[in-house]
Amino acid sequence: MSECTHDCSTCSSNCSSRTEPQSFIEKPNQMSKIGKVIGIVSGKGGVGKTMVSSLLAVSMQRLGKNVGILDADITGPSVPKAFGIHDKADACEFGIIPQKSKMGIDVMSVNLLLENESDPVVWRGPVIAGVVKQFWTDVIWKDVDYLFVDMPPGTGDVPLTVFQSIPVDGIVIVTSPQELVSMIVEKAVKMAKLMNIPILGIIENMSYYECPDCGKRINVFGESHIEEIASEHSLPVLARLPICTDLAKMCDQGTIELFEGDWLDAAVNEIEKMQ
Numbered sequence: 001m002s003e004c005t006h007d008c009s010t011c012s013s014n015c016s017s018r019t020e021p022q023s024f025i026e027k028p029n030q031m032s033k034i035g036k037v038i039g040i041v042s043g044k045g046g047v048g049k050t051m052v053s054s055l056l057a058v059s060m061q062r063l064g065k066n067v068g069i070l071d072a073d074i075t076g077p078s079v080p081k082a083f084g085i086h087d088k089a090d091a092c093e094f095g096i097i098p099q100k101s102k103m104g105i106d107v108m109s110v111n112l113l114l115e116n117e118s119d120p121v122v123w124r125g126p127v128i129a130g131v132v133k134q135f136w137t138d139v140i141w142k143d144v145d146y147l148f149v150d151m152p153p154g155t156g157d158v159p160l161t162v163f164q165s166i167p168v169d170g171i172v173i174v175t176s177p178q179e180l181v182s183m184i185v186e187k188a189v190k191m192a193k194l195m196n197i198p199i200l201g202i203i204e205n206m207s208y209y210e211c212p213d214c215g216k217r218i219n220v221f222g223e224s225h226i227e228e229i230a231s232e233h234s235l236p237v238l239a240r241l242p243i244c245t246d247l248a249k250m251c252d253q254g255t256i257e258l259f260e261g262d263w264l265d266a267a268v269n270e271i272e273k274m275q
Contacts, residue, residue, distance in 0.1 A: 024165055029137060030094070032142065035144065035146060037169050042175060045154075054256045055256070070139075076152065084101070095138045098141070136165065168197050171199055172203055176204065206221065
């Protein structure tokens with residue numbers, strides 16, 4: 001190894017001289033300026049992860065921050081619909097330019113690249129993982145204070161790609177008050193610890209329904225055990241979101257930025273405290 005430069009980051013040889021661990025972290029686009037990267041994850045689908053991602057982004061933007069959402073759910077992209085974005089992403093000589101929502105949130109999703117929004121994405125895992133990487137390396141995230149990454153459910157290719165390729169500063173785990181919640185949270189927690197990703201806390205969605213007439217809280221999915229489960233893993237409960245028909249309508253109508261409610265104020269404050 002007489003020609004060895006001792007710069008392991010530029011060498012693919014697995015020799016005895018290797019002195020530093022190999023990193024798979026990709027560099028962002030040269031025109032990007034990104035502050036904190038927050039991953040929104042869940043151990044299973046159907047818990048409202050995309051809604052939580054959207055609400056967190058809107059809540060953070062209301063504090064005067066520049067915010068972006070990277071929709072990493074390639075086969076089930078729904079962030080653009082929640083924000084009423086139907087135009088395609090633009091491009092320039094330096095990279096891909098994300099679309100802006102009505103209130104100025106940068107959004108990048110595979111739906112902004114497809115010819116028709118309803119076209120299915122029938123791609124194999126490596127291709128999907130490659131697209132997620134490109135959303136980091138090729139998209140120009142200009143002056144973004146907080147980039148929220150809306151990940152697909154589970155612990156498969158895409159979450160692994162995000163954790164290995166993107167410098168995620170922390171994750172928020174989204175769950176719901178059902179019997180499977182303990183196992184679901186535990187899977188997400190174990191994956192994050194395996195990848196050395198800080199966990200900011202847990203958000204329980206669909207936690208209760210509040211009667212519009214008397215204000216009584218009804219536990220549609222049974223009693224919540226989120227406090228006990230969070231305690232088991234020494235994690236804070238950042239928020240408990242109600243079942244809200246108005247929120248569902250806003251997502252369908254593309255007006256999620258108009259939501260009213262302070263459910264996520266504590267969660268946003270916790271994210272802001274990150275060093």
